[in-house]
Amino acid sequence: MSDEFRFADELGPAKVIHVHEPAIGLKAVLVVDNVAAGPAIGGVRMAPDVSTEECFRLARAMTFKNAAAGLAHGGGKVVLYGNPKMPVADKERLIRGLACALGDIRDYIFGPDMGTDETCMAWVKDEIGRAVGLPREFGGIPLDEIGATGWGVANAAEVALSYCNFPLAGARVVIQGYGAVGRHAARFLAQKGAVLVGASDSRGTLFDPAGIDLAVLDLLKADGKSVLDYPRGVKSGRDAVIDLECDIWIPAARPDVVHEDNVGRLKTRLVIQGANIPFTRAAEEYLHHHGVLCVPDFIANAGGVICAAVEYRGGIETAALDTIAEKVRRNTREVLVAATSRRLLPRDAALELAGARVRKAMSLRRWRAS
Ligand SMILES: NC(=O)C1=CN([C@@H]2O[C@H](COP(=O)(O)OP(=O)(O)OC[C@H]3O[C@@H](n4cnc5c(N)ncnc54)[C@H](OP(=O)(O)O)[C@@H]3O)[C@@H](O)[C@H]2O)C=CC1
Numbered sequence: 001m002s003d004e005f006r007f008a009d010e011l012g013p014a015k016v017i018h019v020h021e022p023a024i025g026l027k028a029v030l031v032v033d034n035v036a037a038g039p040a041i042g043g044v045r046m047a048p049d050v051s052t053e054e055c056f057r058l059a060r061a062m063t064f065k066n067a068a069a070g071l072a073h074g075g076g077k078v079v080l081y082g083n084p085k086m087p088v089a090d091k092e093r094l095i096r097g098l099a100c101a102l103g104d105i106r107d108y109i110f111g112p113d114m115g116t117d118e119t120c121m122a123w124v125k126d127e128i129g130r131a132v133g134l135p136r137e138f139g140g141i142p143l144d145e146i147g148a149t150g151w152g153v154a155n156a157a158e159v160a161l162s163y164c165n166f167p168l169a170g171a172r173v174v175i176q177g178y179g180a181v182g183r184h185a186a187r188f189l190a191q192k193g194a195v196l197v198g199a200s201d202s203r204g205t206l207f208d209p210a211g212i213d214l215a216v217l218d219l220l221k222a223d224g225k226s227v228l229d230y231p232r233g234v235k236s237g238r239d240a241v242i243d244l245e246c247d248i249w250i251p252a253a254r255p256d257v258v259h260e261d262n263v264g265r266l267k268t269r270l271v272i273q274g275a276n277i278p279f280t281r282a283a284e285e286y287l288h289h290h291g292v293l294c295v296p297d298f299i300a301n302a303g304g305v306i307c308a309a310v311e312y313r314g315g316i317e318t319a320a321l322d323t324i325a326e327k328v329r330r331n332t333r334e335v336l337v338a339a340t341s342r343r344l345l346p347r348d349a350a351l352e353l354a355g356a357r358v359r360k361a362m363s364l365r366r367w368r369a370s
Pocket residue numbers: 112113114115116143144148149176177178179180181182200201202203226238252253254255274275276301302303304305
């Protein structure tokens with residue numbers, strides 16, 4: 001029993017489901033963490049090296065994110081083993097197979113995450129009638145296409161800057177993981193006068209202190225190319241993104257990229273976490289003690305799931321963007337006020353805020369763990 005319940009604590013997880021269909025090479029894990037506030041929403045992450053532990057940690061982050069945002073949803077996540085860039089017919093077969101396997105788990109609502117997008121969600125909706133982050137043609141709000149999470153990240157950055165000693169206009173930004181979250185965060189920050197000086201992807205890092213032309217980089221990425229194909233700047237390995245000097249550093253890729261052994265290399269003044277669980281606690285503590293403000297993931301990157309919740313209730317894109325700005329700004333302010341006035345790690349202030357809401361929701365349910 002101890003192995004199956006190795007992640008169990010007073011909040012969850014409610015269900016851990018292992019999906020295996022050898023006939024189509026389908027291997028996946030669903031973690032439904034906590035459903036006190038309502039059915040869990042959280043994306044499907046497709047990558048070759050995911051794990052059950054990563055899935056649990058991401059599902060827990062969704063529990064806190066959804067509670068902090070005041071959504072009528074608990075937290076969950078799916079990891080799907082495979083290369084997200086596989087031929088589209090193979091990917092469609094896997095996603096449709098996954099949807100069918102989990103069709104009866106009604107307390108989980110599918111959404112997009114790394115390696116999946118609105119097209120994948122359309123396949124899920126077609127199979128089981130239950131998905132968010134859908135294409136417009138299905139009446140959805142395509143959250144990655146409109147940059148819902150990047151919009152929230154940019155709003156969090158604006159609020160956080162009132163706790164830093166520099167303006168957004170002219171601020172040098174570095175993005176680790178120039179994908180759906182990263183490129184839109186760069187776009188919204190650039191609209192406010194910030195300058196993208198560095199960006200990385202799975203293949204390497206680009207640095208151009210003169211400022212990267214977002215339109216040129218976006219075209220390259222849309223064409224399946226790398227930041228390394230950008231015509232100017234200095235190119236290096238993907239890990240080098242940690243060393244780039246900047247004012248705002250935004251992780252927007254995989255977990256635990258910054259940890260106690262490399263955090264000392266960061267040369268920045270503000271971190272806004274676009275990715276889920278991108279820094280270890282030890283790294284956040286290090287930054288805190290060195291005066292670098294770090295806005296935690298489940299506060300800063302809630303834009304995507306807020307958009308998904310608005311879509312789920314039949315709302316429209318402008319309502320989603322307004323709701324994201326309002327909720328992310330309010331939560332960022334609340335967390336930073338608590339953190340500065342009580343000298344807390346911002347993550348601890350955020351956990352207090354979200355944890356209290358989860359526990360309150362649990363206390364109102366018949367079945368509760370505490
Ligand atoms: N999409 C959303 O709305 C939300 C996403 N998030 C989180 O944001 C993060 C990014 O998600 P999303 O933008 O959707 O994902 P995407 O797949 O769209 O983009 C991920 C980016 O990270 C790069 N990347 C992948 N692996 C690595 C690596 N090992 N080192 C460096 N870069 C890497 C990819 O490179 P390449 O282009 O070469 O593939 C790509 O540029 C994830 O943590 C996700 O959970 C959080 C909230 C909502």
